[in-house]
Amino acid sequence: MxxxxxxxxxxxxxPVLFGPGRLAELGGICAGRGVKHPLIVTDRASRDLPFVQEAQAAVAKAGLTSAVFSDVSPNPTDHDAKTGLQVYLDGGHDAVIALGGGSGMDAGKAISLLAGAPERGLWIFDYDTDVDESLTAADFPPLICIPTTAGTxxxxxxxxxxxxxxAYIKRCIWHPTHKPMAAILDPAVTVGLPRNLTAWTGIDAMVHAIEAYSVPDFHPMCDGMALEGLKLVYRWLPEAIESPGSLQARGGMLTGSCMAGVxxxxxxGLVHSISHMVGAEYNTQHGLTNAVILPVVLRYNAPMISAQVGPMSEAMGLETRDxxxxxxAVCARLDxxxxxxxxxxxxxxxSAVERLAEKAHGDAATGTNPRPATPADIAVLIREALAGAR
Incomplete structure (x- = not known):
């Protein structure tokens, strides 16, 4: 170990910098890339937490200046991104530091994408549209990502x-040439995470690993990441919840979450496609929503994931492989x-079931679910999850 x-x-x-206290190196990373005035993006709930001040202090120690944008919803919206872009442009910023859980991270990345083509709007980066090949890495500002939860x-x-x-749907945005120049995984940053958020974001990471490994495609590198990520998250989540000051547990969770994200x-799969639309309409916490939906989707997918269940069970240290x-074991962990x-x-x-099902059917994650699903199939799953998912 x-x-x-x-x-x-x-x-x-x-480039990934892992270890307690690595947040203090943020200013050096910025200075090394010629950044002088980054915009730190986080969410409203995190604005006054210590890690935001620590990030600004690290930047200032390197002789740089920064500002903070935190007008971000729990489920970031297109309006949040546009407002953040204006702050970025008006402030003369030259980089984005995405600091937070899924909210702060997604908002920061959305702003950095928009900054690459500010006059063209957010949806040119929609994952389901053709990639704009006129944009290159040089068009986008430097981006540094710092997770403050072990889940996204x-x-x-x-x-x-x-x-x-x-449309009240969640859209995935990206550009293949835009990559973070670095990520900082600092377990000490996550020590103050409340018990419920530790649990919800931790289960989110577990769902990432399970759904990714269950995708019926040949991708051994991602499969290896999924299994090791699942192993770490399943091993360390209980300790992170019960002993929140354990840097060993927090580090194991951050590492497992990162691997499951890769x-x-x-x-x-369908856990995410349904969760995306529930979150868009009801502004629910993403990891918690995933956790509630997971059992009904596992039951639906069961006939198609028999080959994957054995390796996942082994990664979780289970005695059985069926x-x-x-x-x-999954349901016991949820309990x-x-x-x-x-x-x-x-x-x-x-009353929202049919509407949510139609929207979820159009989500990209539905296309990689191991078992095909029609809108009617998805509506059945949502009704099951409403009546009692487990």
Missing amino acids: HDMTQNYDWSFPI GAETESTAMVTDTQ AFLKGL FEGFYA ACDIPRSLADLGVEE
Whole structure:
């Protein structure tokens, strides 16, 4: 077992600085790339937390200046991104530091994408549209990602989920040439995360690993990341919840989350496509929503993931290798994390089922689910999750 209280530097898939206290190196990273005035992007709930001040102090120590943009919703919207872009342009900023959980990270990445083509709007970066090949890496500002939760796992890519406030759906945005110049994984930053958010974001990472590994495609690099990520998250989440000051547990969670995030370059599944639309309409916490939906999707996918269940069970250290044992272990972990048993507990209404199902069917994650699903199939799953997901 590796010592998660030590510092490590990784070069794959981007430069990653891991270790307690690495946030203090932020200013040096910026200065090394010629950055002078970065915009730190986080969410409203994080604005006054210590890591924001620590980030600004690290930048100032390198002789640089910074500002903070935090007008970001729990599920970032196109309006948030446009407002942030204006702050970026008006402030004369030359880089974006995306600091936070999924909200701050997605908003920061959306702003950095917009800054690459500010006059053309956010949706030219929609994952489901043709890539604009006229844009190159040089068009985008330097981007540094610093996760403050062990769940999103999106710190190594420019991909971001943003709510389209006209259609009330979540869209995935990205550009293949835009990559973070570095990610900082500092376990000490996550020590103050409340018990419920530790659990919800941790389950989010577990879902990333399970869904990515279940995608029926040959991608051994992502599969390896998914299995090791699942192993770390399943091993360390209980300790991170019960012993929140454990840097070993927090480090294991950050590492597992990052690996699971790399794995879902392979794709995701119906848990995410449904969760995206629930979050867009009801502004629910993403990891919590994923956790509630997971059991019904596992049951639906069971006939198609028999080959994947064995390796995932082994990664989790289970004695059995069959679906029943795997499913029982997943549900037991959800119970231990006090995950609600129904989407109704999150405020989702029966009247929204058909609408949510239609939108989820159009989500990119539905296309990589191991078992095909029609809007009617998805509506059945949502109703199951409303009545009682497990």
